[in-house]
Amino acid sequence: MRFQSANNNVRQIKGVFAGCAVAFIGVGLMSALVNILYLTGSLFMMEVYDRVLPSRSLPTLLALFAIVVALYVFQGLFDAVRGRLLVRISDRLDQVLSSRVYDAVIGLQVRLPVSGAQAQPLRDLDTIRSFLSGSGPTALFDLPWLPFYIAICFAFHFWLGVTALAGAAILTMFTLMTELVSKRPVEETARHASARNRLIESTRRNADIIAVMGMTPPLRERWQVDNRAYGRGQRTASDIASGFGVASKVLRMLLQSGILAVGAWLVINEQATPGIIIAGSILSARALAPVDLAIANWKGFIAARQSRRRLEKTLALLPDAAMRMDLPAPRSLLSVERVGVIPPEAAEPVLQDVAFTLASGSALGVIGASGSGKSSLARLLVGLWRPLKGSVRLDGATLDQWPAEALARHIGYMPQAIELLDGTIAENIASFDPQASSEKIIAAARSANS
Incomplete structure (x- = not known):
């Protein structure tokens, strides 16, 4: 494909x-x-x-x-x-x-x-x-x-x-x-x-x-x-x-x-x-x-x-x-299968043979020293980077089978550096979705402030 x-x-x-x-x-x-x-x-x-x-x-x-x-x-x-x-x-x-x-x-x-x-x-x-x-x-x-x-x-x-x-x-x-x-x-x-x-x-x-x-x-x-x-x-x-x-x-x-x-x-x-x-x-x-x-x-x-x-x-x-088919919303399982990754323009892998499975309702915390690969793992889990080996799957489908816009509806991601894009606060909250309603934007803002 x-x-x-x-x-x-x-x-x-x-x-x-x-x-x-x-x-x-x-x-x-x-x-x-x-x-x-x-x-x-x-x-x-x-x-x-x-x-x-x-x-x-x-x-x-x-x-x-x-x-x-x-x-x-x-x-x-x-x-x-x-x-x-x-x-x-x-x-x-x-x-x-x-x-x-x-x-x-x-x-x-x-x-x-x-x-x-x-x-x-x-x-x-x-x-x-x-x-x-x-x-x-x-x-x-x-x-x-x-x-x-x-x-x-x-x-x-x-x-x-x-x-x-x-x-x-x-x-x-x-x-x-x-x-x-x-x-x-x-x-x-x-x-x-x-x-x-x-x-x-x-x-x-x-x-x-x-x-x-x-x-x-x-x-x-x-x-x-x-x-x-x-x-x-x-x-x-x-x-x-x-x-x-x-x-x-x-x-x-x-x-x-x-x-x-x-x-x-x-x-x-x-x-x-x-x-x-x-x-x-x-x-x-x-x-x-x-x-x-x-x-x-x-x-x-x-x-x-x-x-x-x-x-x-x-x-x-x-x-x-546009060549990818929009899949049903993931509901039950995130599986990481012996993944390894080398960051762009790096020579050595920062992650090797990482594997775990999370069912719906479960949570996982990752701790480690600076440079141990926490951010790299996060980038793998949201599909920003592709694994050197292994795969990351949602309900059995690898992340590269999802259109980025569809995947974004189901995965939240908070980077280390935060910067507002050129637009209003409301547009940034709504991810610049022109169909987002005012009620949902206000509710998201209140939820973030609570």
Whole structure:
């Protein structure tokens, strides 16, 4: 069942994108219309140079300009719709996964209370959303149209097409090099950021002990080591991305000038018209603009891809409570069967071969020195931790067979550290149950005060 639940969690992320297939098709359609309408400027320039100027016809110029205005309006509308669709896709991702991510944050805190990685799923979801709603996907949808523009350059003249194709090949090579060179620095940056966040979070939680024990200077130095490593990794990744980005811009401008030079040579040899020079230059620039934009957004693309993989692994580790069947309320027996447990991020077990049985109406007191495992046993009995071996059963059913919300209705738990959650006193008493009545809340408060 756990294996099936893990697969369901992974499929849930993939299902979000599959469920947005219609929206992605819409984005692709809008991209097609936008890229076709991008021909407007170059064709208008060609008509002005080859038709309007030789004929000196103002009605032709006005008619062409009116058409251009209408086409640019449609281009802007289609581009806006494309951007709105991508934002809706990112919102859909958030709507489907936000509840699971929230559960994952709690699950990580329960299973790895000192890891400092509790908020990582939320950061991963935000990273994916930011990339989807940014300009990166737009560049990826525009990239397949590069051959279309190059084909038009070939239609104008063979040598214009060859020049544009050479520039596209060089920039494509730059894109691949960006992927190969920047992948490792981005991964290293993410790793150092995680280490830095873990240390600062553990420092925050144990600030009183650190201050009293005089551990601030060494811990500050350790944090600075991680912080400097994070800064170096981020700087390296940014330098690579910006370096390739600048190089691609320079090459794109050089290619545009090269198209003009080749076009001028063709005009001098009476193999092309002046309008083709301008149109070819504009088309080549437009053809390579998505490559330039893709290189600029490659760092975000890699980060989003890593966040998706990390989120899939995290959700796969945490079972989906919705997959569990709600069992009848336990009535007669709690049995602990030779359980052993190793606390999260510990190397040695604190409990071994603990076994006892409690029937309905019975009570058990556990005493022992600090660190003997009393809190660990309590966490086992309420299902916060899973036993390394053995099992804890209620009326014959192991605790992991119960949904957490259902189990909470039958088990009370008082942790060592008490803190009110963000809300009213009444909401805290009612465990934030919106269906809780005022009478029950008041009765619980009076019972606690008696």
